[in-house]
Amino acid sequence: QSALTQPASVSGSPGQPITISCTGTSSDVGSYIYVSWYQQRPGKAPKLMIYEVSNRPSGVSNRFSGSKTGNTASLTISGLQAEDEADYYCSSYTSITTWVFGGGTKLTVL
Amino acid sequence: QVQLQESGPGLVKPSETLSLTCDVSGGSISSYSWSWIRQPPGKGLEWIGYISYSGSTNYSPSLKNRVTISLDTSKNQFSLRLSSVTAADTAVYYCARGQGYEFDFWDQGTLVTVSS
Numbered sequence: 001q002s003a004l005t006q007p008a009s010v011s012g013s014p015g016q017p018i019t020i021s022c023t024g025t026s027s028d029v030g031s032y033i034y035v036s037w038y039q040q041r042p043g044k045a046p047k048l049m050i051y052e053v054s055n056r057p058s059g060v061s062n063r064f065s066g067s068k069t070g071n072t073a074s075l076t077i078s079g080l081q082a083e084d085e086a087d088y089y090c091s092s093y094t095s096i097t098t099w100v101f102g103g104g105t106k107l108t109v110l
Numbered sequence: 111q112v113q114l115q116e117s118g119p120g121l122v123k124p125s126e127t128l129s130l131t132c133d134v135s136g137g138s139i140s141s142y143s144w145s146w147i148r149q150p151p152g153k154g155l156e157w158i159g160y161i162s163y164s165g166s167t168n169y170s171p172s173l174k175n176r177v178t179i180s181l182d183t184s185k186n187q188f189s190l191r192l193s194s195v196t197a198a199d200t201a202v203y204y205c206a207r208g209q210g211y212e213f214d215f216w217d218q219g220t221l222v223t224v225s226s
Contacts, residue, residue: 001172046155051210098168099211102149
C-alpha cells in the first residue's frame with residue numbers, strides 16, 4: 001500500500017483559511033468514511049483533530065473542519081492562528097483492513 | 111483519562127529483535143484496538159499493525175513478515191516485536207489506542223536506534 005499524497009507544505013496569514021488535501025485511491029479514501037487528521041507539533045505525539053472525514057473530537061476548535069470528495073479528503077482551518085503551526089497528517093482505513101498515513105504537510109503561519 | 115506509557119531499549123543492534131511494551135492506565139485494555147505506529151527521524155508516520163481486544167491482529171504488508179503484536183490483559187499492556195532490524199527501522203515508535211477507525215490516544219513516543 002502506498003502512502004496517501006499530501007502537499008509537503010502550505011502557508012497562510014493569521015485570520016485566513018487554509019486547506020490541506022489528502023489524495024488516496026478507491027481502496028482507501030475513496031471507499032470509506034474512515035479518514036482522520038492529526039496535528040503534530042515538534043517533538044510531540046500526534047493529536048487527533050478530525051475523525052470519520054468531518055467529525056471533531058471534544059475539545060478541538062471548530063475552526064478545524066474536514067470533507068471528502070472521491071479519493072481526496074481535505075482539512076480546512078479557518079481563521080488561522082499562530083498556534084496552528086504544526087505538521088498535519090491524514091490517515092485512512094483500507095480495503096485490506098490496515099491503515100495508511102499521508103506523507104505529512106508542514107503548515108507555516110506567516 | 112487513558113494514558114499510555116512505553117518501555118523498551120532505545121538501542122538495538124542490526125539483525126536483532128526490537129521489543130517494546132506499552133502499559134495502559136486509566137482504562138481497561140479489554141476494549142478498543144491497540145496499534146503501533148512509527149516515525150523515522152524527519153519523516154512521516156507509518157502504521158505498523160494493531161491488535162484488537164479479542165487478540166486478532168493485522169500488520170502492514172511491508173512489515174508483516176517481521177512483526178508480532180501481542181496483548182496481555184492481566185497486565186493491561188500490549189507489545190511489539192520487530193525482528194531482523196536494520197538502520198531503516200530507526201524511528202520514534204508510538205503506541206496508540208484505536209477508537210473506531212482513528213487513533214485517539216498516543217503515548218509520547220520512544221526513539222529506537224538501530225546501530226552496532
